[in-house]
Amino acid sequence: MMKTRYFYEDHLRDHYFAYELLKRKLRTSYVKAQIKSISTRELRYIYRSIHQKRPQSGQIQIVTTIPICRESFLYLALFVSIFQSTSLADTQSQLDVSAIIFAWDTFCQIFPDHIRDKRPFGKIRPANFNEAWVIIQSLRKGLVELQxxxxxxxxxxxxxxxxxxxxxxxxxxxxxxxxxxxxISTLLKYPKRTISGLLIAE
Ligand SMILES: [Zn+2]
Incomplete structure (x- = not known):
């Protein structure tokens, strides 16, 4: 009796997380890697039911390509800081899915207009939930560190x-x-007009 009840709750929890992840448009392959009890076919069906379109395909995101400029690191550090302060699990060994969802939702509240499903992405990263997922997975693997x-x-x-x-x-x-x-302050102090019309510092 206990075993059946445990199994049912386990199944319910897996479906709950699958729904929450797919609602945020996480790739079905990432969801499948995390939640093995639900088939890829069913995950794709859930995604289609939520978004009325097929799940995204395309290249897997590589963590080293996420930051495009120095400013990107500031936003990424903020996202990872929110995650780490929320996560109850040891980030090196376990993946706290609830903490990723919370960190992402908080990040979206702070930067609502900068979240993108498709390129071009701006300097505010993670640009979407797939990037957020990859960043936290990389943190777990030691490819990304917060210092x-x-x-x-x-x-x-x-x-x-x-x-x-x-x-x-x-x-x-x-x-x-x-x-x-x-x-700039040197130019303002000592402006000099050149033949081409540019200002240069003396
Ligand atoms: Zn510093």
Missing amino acids: FCTTCRHNYLIVHNCQFTSVCQVCELDKARKASLNS
């Missing part, structure tokens, strides 16, 4: 093997901003 910068006292994100160096992007952006302000 604390003792200089600016912010969390910052490292994506190993991506095109950006593994440094605090808050500090890097601050340095770049100061350098840019210095060059």
